[in-house]
Amino acid sequence: MSLFYKGNYSYKWLFVLFSFFLSSFCFAGGITLDSTRIIYPQENKQITTNIRNTSDISAFLVQTWIEDAQGNKVSDFISTPPLFTSAPKNENTIRLVYAGNNLPIDRESLFYFNVKAIPSIDRNELSDKNALILSAVTRIKLFVRPKGLKITPREAIKLIQFEKIGEREIKVFNDSPYYMTLTDLYSDEKELPSMMIAPFSDVEINTPIGFDLKRLKFSSINDFGGITPLMPATLK
Template sequence: MPWMALCIKNGFIMIKRISGLLFLLVLCFTGVQVQAGGVTLGATRIIYPSNARQAELTVINSDPQNKFLVQSWIEDEKEHKNQDFIVTPPLYVLEANKENTLRIVYTGSNLPQDRESMFWANIKVIPPLNDEHKTENTMQIAIQNRIKLFYRPLSILKYDTQAPDKLQFVRQTNKIKVTNPTPYYLTLVNIKANDKGIASSLLVAPFSSAYLTTPVRGSISYQTINDYGAQTTRVIKKIN
């Protein structure tokens, strides 16, 4: 029977028929080179003040030899492409040992002015197929980085450093309800209950609640991520 091989090349997935299983095994385990990027981002999140003309993100290529094709776009919280943000340049070649600045401009209508709005910045890095590998079995892997973009209105522009301490925890049968009474998105990390780890992270939207699926009692401790991507001081709260 024919077999199907999955090939990833230049960011596209292609299905090819292979007449024999032996050839498929040889293709998978011999002579296949996987190329990935030496491209990193200058931040782990983007804060877009509503009174700013644009937000910026640095893309860095630390590879001394290879250049990469970089494609960028913005999605809303539900991961649908958002046309209200313009990313410049949307598609370009990042040369070896170089960096470039992406400029993000919001052109849409007014967003809520009493709380943050969250989006996703997507940066896809596509490696080149070098001339010496064109006759070989080469798997091209496009690496997609995705980081949070927070649009912050002028009314709450100065971040409240006490916001992480305002979270409320209430036990509900077999889960913990986490309520965020602040206008900021709060990302909890290193979450522990009675000094035992129960979750690696949890995102709680402004004036909303999220749930930890664990029936613990007593106290809970956590850290949050600040505007610079660093972890804040650990907070310990009682579970009501």
């Protein structure tokens, strides 16, 4: 079975059960990435990112791959090495190379970078024991950003607009060339869910009863995974 957690990271925990009994040994991931999102300048032939093994004792078999915005594995965006062993306290450099068709030059394109960590086991130590092995998949956003976009990411938040379109429905517009992730959307004590809006697009969402759009404030997530200061919503 798999469990999904939402946030700056998305985690999938894949359980391999070697017996029907509760495990006396449980292995979990010690593999971490050096960022919560990756910005790939479109003019670059390649970039690198780092993966660390924070464990003092465990080695991991690490697999890396890239998916498109729909979650499909792609072959024209390469992460190398795609499979390697990370020893305890090691830091490994991953090279990301885009070798596909031309992407839009007036807006960002979205991909996802995936890292799967499978812990090593001592078969002799586990020979007479029940075991549950956990392999963790970390999935982060990978934005391909064209050179020369007319505004900066910091300015893009000013182009977010909100419009009331029904008794409890609102529409959120992103008129910038960037993927915008909005968070901390509060109007008094009422909150809207965090959302990501593609460039030059909009989304419709339902609001709680009595939600006052005129009092809405919100933040966004910047290139470093940090949260920007709250700002009042601009109404359309």
